[in-house]
Amino acid sequence: MNADVFKLLLDGTVITLRMFATTIIFSIPLGLLVAVLRMSRIWIFSLPARLYILILRGTPLMLQIMFLFYGPALIENFGFSWNGNRMLAANVALILNYAAYFAEIFRGGIEGIPMGQREAGKVLGLSRTQTFFIVVLPQVVKRVIPPMGNEIINLVKDTSLIQVLGIFELMNTARVQASAKVSVLPYLVAGGIYLAINAVLTFVLSITEKKLDYYR
Amino acid sequence: METVLSVRNLKKSFGSLEVLRDISFDLGRGEVISVLGPSGGGKSTLLRCLTQLETIDDGVVTLDGDVLFKDGRYASKADLSRITLKIGLVFQNFNLFPHLSVIENLTVAPMKVKKTPKAEAQERARALLDRVGLAEKADCYPYQLSGGQQQRVAIARALALDPEVLFFDEPTSALDPELTGEVLRVIRSLADRRMTMIIVTHEMGFARSVSDRVIFMENGVIVETSAPEEMFTNPKNPRTRDFIMNAMEK
Ligand SMILES: Nc1ncnc2c1ncn2[C@@H]1O[C@H](COP(=O)(O)OP(=O)(O)OP(=O)(O)O)[C@@H](O)[C@H]1O
């Protein structure tokens, strides 16, 4: 495999990593917001959050990516267009999709904290906000790390779906180069890169878990 | 005796289930009242209403001159948070914060609520841990302690806010029998220091020896209030008699 193929695969890796990082950064706070709305006792908040989670988890991510990018152009007089910005559309689709999964993880984490913890906070005079940030949230973080880890590793692989918009991230680059050069090597290199990224993430996640091991 | 807590005609229902029908009693400063009664009688609900964990439906509750609830309404938010700090509650299952060390469990509320400086809060926390016999456990985490030790920490945590009255809801029910003694000893030492307390308990011998008065509660009403000797040797009400006899046999 020559140097220019390798260079192209690295360029693809940069796009993959950028997609991954921006999705994590934006989908976690959005997921927390959706989780809080989903748990609201006021249906105007909880019902849209439920629908959001149902739709985003219930349809293929690839469909969501295509719908988001091509949809506006297919609807007459829609008044919005991506102006050909495929990267942005793909990024938004990933963020919206992962926020739905994170929301359910956070909800499980928050609801899993025993009621007595909040009651102890209240009896000690802590406000609701203080109780959430001092008592509940730190315990939620510990509980959600393992399921979050699964999703984070899935996300690295799911970034490959944005190739349906013709974006040359790592997977698409490997596919095109493999057929252009009639070589299996681009696939192997791409696989190795995905694996390396996830090995690093797995390591970081296990360190984080260990750090939170000081209590049970 | 000066009245610290006054409860008049307190009522509480969950849906159509009347759990507290018409509860009235006074608690004097330095007084210890034990509350006995069969399961489901409303003992926990009473303590939870007085600590604002459940909303009161009707009645008048006054604490240390401050009205907590009257005419179907609670005091203002500012008054309520002041009143909250005057009442401590020790739960059956401790409810310590597992992610905080023992000393942090004791300092978090004084620092965040009373704005006590950290050094001062820690000094006071260490003194309280010493009092419950756990000075050397300050830097442990709750999971590293036995149930009895955890409950003693929970008592110290409640004391850290310097409450006027302290409530206990079956403080030893979640403990192995061999661990109840250490917790009861701590509660007794508080009684010796004239801490004002209400103790919901199934420990008859303890209730008899530590209390100034004993309340027997059933189906949401106070059936009988007596001095401990009277309650345990010569209860007036036949329902009380049955309950005490049954409990003694066990
Ligand atoms: N949050 C709630 N919602 C509905 N019913 C409740 C609730 N809390 C308590 N109850 C009911 O109120 C009644 C009184 O309960 P409570 O816990 O006060 O009794 P208790 O005297 O403390 O009993 P125990 O000795 O078993 O602790 C019970 O019938 C219980 O089922």
Ligand SMILES: [Mg+2]
């Ligand atoms: Mg109870």
